[in-house]
Amino acid sequence: MSRHRHRRPAPRKKVREQVALRALIAGGLVVALGAGLGLWASDGDDGAPAGSAARSSPGAGVSSGERSVGAAAPSASTSPSPTRTYPLSTAPRTIPAVRSHTAARGPGWRSASGHRVVVNDPRLADEGRLIAGELGMSYAGQKSDTQAGDLRLTLGGSGGAESYTMTVRDGRVTVSGPSDAGVFHGTRTLKQEVRKGGTAPEGVVKDAPAKPQRTFQLDIARKYFTPGWIEDRIRELGDLKFNQFELHFSDDQAFRIESDTHPEIVAAQHLTKAQVKRIVDLAASRHITVVPEIDSPGHLGAVLAAHPELQLRNVNGVARRGAIDISKDASGKLLDDLLNEYAGLFPGGQWHLGGDEYQALTVPDPAASFPQLAAAARQRYGAGATVADLATGWLNDRAETVRAHDRTMWVWNDGFFRDATVKPASDLVVAYWTGKEIGARVPAEYLGAGRKVLNYNDEFLYYVLGEPQTFVYPTGQRIYEQWTPRVLRGTTAVSSKYDAQIVGGAFSVWCDLANSQTQDQVGAGIRMPLRATAQKLWDARTPALTWAQFRTLAGRLG
Secondary structure (H helix, E strand, O other): OOOOOOOOOOOHHHHHHHHHHHHHHHOOOOOOOOOOOOOOOOOOOOOOOOOOOOOEOHHHHOOOOOOOOOOOOOOOOOOOOOOEOOOEOOOOOOOOOOOEEEEOEOOOEOOOOOOEEEEOOHHHHHHHHHHHHHHOOEEEEEOOOOOOOOEEEEEOOOOOOOOEEEEEEOOEEEEEEOOHHHHHHHHHHHHHHOHHHOOEOOEEEEEOOOOOEEEEEEEOOOOOOOHHHHHHHHHHHHHOOOOEEEEEEEOOOOEOEOOOOOHHHOOOOOEOHHHHHHHHHHHHHOOOEEEEEEEEOOOOHHHHHHOHHHEEEOOOOOEEEEEEOOOOHHHHHHHHHHHHHHHOOOOOOEEEEEOOOOHHHOOOOHHHHOHHHHHHHHHHHOOOOOHHHHHHHHHHHHHHHHHOOOOEEEEEHHHOOOOOOOOOOOOEEEEEOOOOOOOOOOHHHHHHOOOOEEEOOOOOOEEEOOOOOOOOOOOHHHHHHHOOOOOOEOOEOOOHHHHHHEEEEEEEEEOOOHHHOOHHHHHHHOHHHHHHHHHHHHOOOOOOOOHHHHHHHHHHHO
């Protein structure tokens, strides 16, 4: 037997205490008597996944007195299991970005086939069924009980009609809003968050749009787009929180919607009323209003091809393309027939009357070139009346027809004339698209007169097929980095005092050279400009993401 005694191993309890003490001293911590020796949870900066078992909470549920230096530690068989701790959540990454997110710790939420979508009001059934189908969940209807994984949609709360609150807590989600439109927008945020197996972060989102009117405008008169392509755009617009889809379906090239009152004007390739109804219904399910535009008194070439007797001709008998003779009563009747007919097909609250580029007002002396218009103006408005007065009266008459259907009406900015004695109706909204027209007026003139204005700035928001004249295809980056709703003309913003009068904006596709791109090329070309426009109409402030980050996010979201 050896002369040396065998060294007896230290008790396990003491070893644990010594190891813990050495670890604390090595970390530069001063351990006072009674201080706990539990492992502190990480905030996630170590790269470990949220909810990792290594992230136990302080003391792991045991009081500091029980774990003080020198105190007996519980045995492995009696120690409680560590509680899970999660890193503080980060704001959702969506397009458009949410305006406010209150972070919290928790597992977040993922959709699963066994989870329910429930509502607190039957008026949310459509929103509930839609998001349930999109996320592969079951729609359970109106329920008051609570189950794990629930997505609950509720009506209630304060704020604007399109605002919403989304709360992710304890493995469940609640989306609430004062209207079904707000709740719908909340489901779009959630849909983006959980795309491709993603997780909606724990916490509370409070969100609302900066501008109440967020529009995509499509010219289907110069180029035919299939109903399927249009419906795909509506789904895309809904997910981006646009709420208006404008159809420009009458121009010099074609009139492209079926008509019962004047079938003679309709192009061979057109949308039937049944197809339009499906488009309108799909848009309504996404809380998008379809806004029709029958432009007049210019851009009526397709209508006039069937009614040459109403074509505007100058003093020498030369026809002016697209211009209707507004001195003739039959001209007003024809337009009113169409306005009344389509009011039933487009039930939304907005209507675009057009009013731009009337050829009678693009010549140096309208009265000399078109004596019949000058005579009609004097007969109706007095000896000093002008052709501009007659054109303003034409728009006011068309507005009266549409007003009977309880609509808000838009008119292109060059349909308002500075020197006219007859004033445009006070309820006409200015669709400001350019400062290049004859007698151009700066945006402040309309705003200073108290007009509401929609921003169609052709410098940033015009996608003109074939890039004619000085147009170039807009880029998402330029919109994202340089444009805001206050930039109405060119690149200069109007005073912030007018912000409330600028009720929104529109990204437009014009098909001047219709064969320059296929409809699929158009869809690809407008993809990033649409997303940038959506961001700036929802929140006009400088975005938190750089353009490169925004573009990467768009690629991930699809």
